[in-house]
Amino acid sequence: MNSTTPQLSALEELQKALNLLEKQTLPMPTRASLSTAKRHLQQLRNALQRDPEASRLAALYRVSQSLGVSLDLDEVLTQVMDAVIQLTGAERGFLMLIERESGELSLRAARNIQQENLQQEDMKVSRTVIQSVIESGQGIVTTNAQNDPRFAGQESVIFYALRSVMCAPLRARGNIIGVIYVDNRAQAGIFGDEDLKLLNAFAGQAAVAIENAQLYTQTDRALADRVAELETLSRIDQDLNAQLDLDRVVELTRQWAIRVTQATRGWVAVCDDEGELYIAASPPGETPPELEPLLTAANQADPVPRQLTASQGTPAYCMVPLIHNRQTIGAVIVAHPQGIRESAQQFLKRLADRAAAAVQNARLYEAVEAANEAKSQFVSIVTHELRIPLTSIKGYNDLIRQGVVGEINEQQANFLDVIGSNVERMSRLISDLSDISRIERGKLRLEFAHFPLHERVEETINSLRHKLEEKSQTITTEIPPSLPKVYADPSRVVQVLTNLVSNAWKYTPQGGKIHIRAYPENGKVRIEVRDTGIGISEEDQARLFTQFFRSESPAVREQTGWGLGLNVTRRLVEVMGGEIGFESKLGEGSTFWFTLPTSTPSAHQAHED
Ligand code: ADP
Numbered sequence: 001m002n003s004t005t006p007q008l009s010a011l012e013e014l015q016k017a018l019n020l021l022e023k024q025t026l027p028m029p030t031r032a033s034l035s036t037a038k039r040h041l042q043q044l045r046n047a048l049q050r051d052p053e054a055s056r057l058a059a060l061y062r063v064s065q066s067l068g069v070s071l072d073l074d075e076v077l078t079q080v081m082d083a084v085i086q087l088t089g090a091e092r093g094f095l096m097l098i099e100r101e102s103g104e105l106s107l108r109a110a111r112n113i114q115q116e117n118l119q120q121e122d123m124k125v126s127r128t129v130i131q132s133v134i135e136s137g138q139g140i141v142t143t144n145a146q147n148d149p150r151f152a153g154q155e156s157v158i159f160y161a162l163r164s165v166m167c168a169p170l171r172a173r174g175n176i177i178g179v180i181y182v183d184n185r186a187q188a189g190i191f192g193d194e195d196l197k198l199l200n201a202f203a204g205q206a207a208v209a210i211e212n213a214q215l216y217t218q219t220d221r222a223l224a225d226r227v228a229e230l231e232t233l234s235r236i237d238q239d240l241n242a243q244l245d246l247d248r249v250v251e252l253t254r255q256w257a258i259r260v261t262q263a264t265r266g267w268v269a270v271c272d273d274e275g276e277l278y279i280a281a282s283p284p285g286e287t288p289p290e291l292e293p294l295l296t297a298a299n300q301a302d303p304v305p306r307q308l309t310a311s312q313g314t315p316a317y318c319m320v321p322l323i324h325n326r327q328t329i330g331a332v333i334v335a336h337p338q339g340i341r342e343s344a345q346q347f348l349k350r351l352a353d354r355a356a357a358a359v360q361n362a363r364l365y366e367a368v369e370a371a372n373e374a375k376s377q378f379v380s381i382v383t384h385e386l387r388i389p390l391t392s393i394k395g396y397n398d399l400i401r402q403g404v405v406g407e408i409n410e411q412q413a414n415f416l417d418v419i420g421s422n423v424e425r426m427s428r429l430i431s432d433l434s435d436i437s438r439i440e441r442g443k444l445r446l447e448f449a450h451f452p453l454h455e456r457v458e459e460t461i462n463s464l465r466h467k468l469e470e471k472s473q474t475i476t477t478e479i480p481p482s483l484p485k486v487y488a489d490p491s492r493v494v495q496v497l498t499n500l501v502s503n504a505w506k507y508t509p510q511g512g513k514i515h516i517r518a519y520p521e522n523g524k525v526r527i528e529v530r531d532t533g534i535g536i537s538e539e540d541q542a543r544l545f546t547q548f549f550r551s552e553s554p555a556v557r558e559q560t561g562w563g564l565g566l567n568v569t570r571r572l573v574e575v576m577g578g579e580i581g582f583e584s585k586l587g588e589g590s591t592f593w594f595t596l597p598t599s600t601p602s603a604h605q606a607h608e609d
Helices: 006-022 028-049 053-065 073-088 127-136 155-159 193-241 246-261 292-298 342-401 410-440 453-470 490-506 565-575
Strands: 092-098 105-112 140-142 164-172 175-184 265-271 277-281 306-308 316-324 327-336 449-451 474-478 486-488 513-521 524-531 580-585 589-597
Touching (some): 073 105, 073 175, 073 193, 127 140, 127 155, 127 164, 193 246, 246 277, 246 327, 265 342, 292 316, 342 410, 453 474, 486 490, 490 565, 490 589, 565 580
Parallel strands (some): 474 513
Antiparallel strands (some): 092 105, 164 175, 265 277, 265 327, 306 316, 524 589
């Protein structure tokens, strides 16, 4: 045992000096004297070590103080070992812990008196001593193992020439978690019963410190695992949420399922319209194996992972159903020759929760797309069917109005004008609806060309001049002759301009001003239509460009319109490769602007079908 007395410190110093000397090449007689001196020194230390109990407790208190400060297991183990050697004065010390999972004893720290780590091969210890300490839960001390009837016959004792051995159990909360073993191979009589008491007392405290560090490490690792899992789940969410295509969603789910479970293969099944599960994603180029029993189990909408154990030469399968609103909408299945670990199954379940939401979204999106497609098709058929009778009504109306079938009076002429303007309204509605449906179905034919913009602006103004004059509105233009030609469909550009100028005309009171300006901007041409009209409230601005939107304001409602013009205009500008926007202030006026490309980017050609 060690203590704080100056004599002992001096002896320690002396012992270190002798150890150093021993490493030198010395003549035989000197070496013999050195060995005798060391022995005496040790005896002297032993004598000194038989100090009163108080001094032992003081030493114990001192070394125990450092324990419990650190929660790093390796650091705690080294601290314990150094303290043990310091307390017992042993030549070597070993600390072994019982592994939680395997129950086996493993060497965790080994130190010698010079506070150096020992290697595994230095571990020449008495297994019998250790085993009996673990079995009995009692510490053991032997002053000379070679002569001790309990161990003398043991192979390790003889083979490693063990003499002074002391071993104490590490007991925390009633359980033995390992042992501390110290020895001095060369010399007998180093340790006594008092030393064992001390070691036992110290081992009790050390065990608590070790267990705390173990628990902390465990919690720390569990936390790190959980954080890693959450990170993975968040990446899965990002991946899955970025997709609305069902095929992509099921394939991504399949790939993630393999990754998180470290499976060798994986499949994803989804329900068809009849509620029957079918395999929607499987390893490339492979016919799915017989997964019927798992799919039947999936239909029970029970979120617990199911295992199908491996028979000879086949992998074990694990299935988790994809459940939405308590109904099975699919299943994830993975396979591994050795089966899927419990923790991986739980991870798979969490993946399945996310995949279920993504699959459901993708299916809803598909349904919406299908409904949209059906609507577009319906509109396309109806507008086509309406166009023919409307053309005929318009033709006959014009003929009658021109007096081709006989004289008409003023009242009849008025009635015919009403019919004419309503037919025109209907035609505009049909034409807008059919444009929207064509754009939605990618069936709009565009005739792209390079052309100067001012001609089309003139054409638009001329077609509306009559209406503008009726409201005494002035229209001005500002188009520099140097303006680059635009690359777009000229008739569609006229349609866009007509919509914007018509709106300016409609929503600007008598005597107002409309200004059309065009200028180059960022390699495109920007066209603005500014009016001094009623303006648009902030609330209405948010809904502009949506289908059938018309402001509730009476100034708007007294004008005819369907609320489709701006929606068609935006779609047309976008398919021609431009952008559209506006600025407006209620009561002051509005400026609608759009851009058109000047060059021929390949993106525009895609619309030329
Ligand atoms: P419509 O003119 O047939 O109602 P639009 O789609 O062309 O349909 O316009 C939608 C709505 O946007 C209009 O009903 C009106 O409320 C508002 N709006 C459009 N252009 C202007 C404008 N120049 N000034 C004020 N409000 C406008």
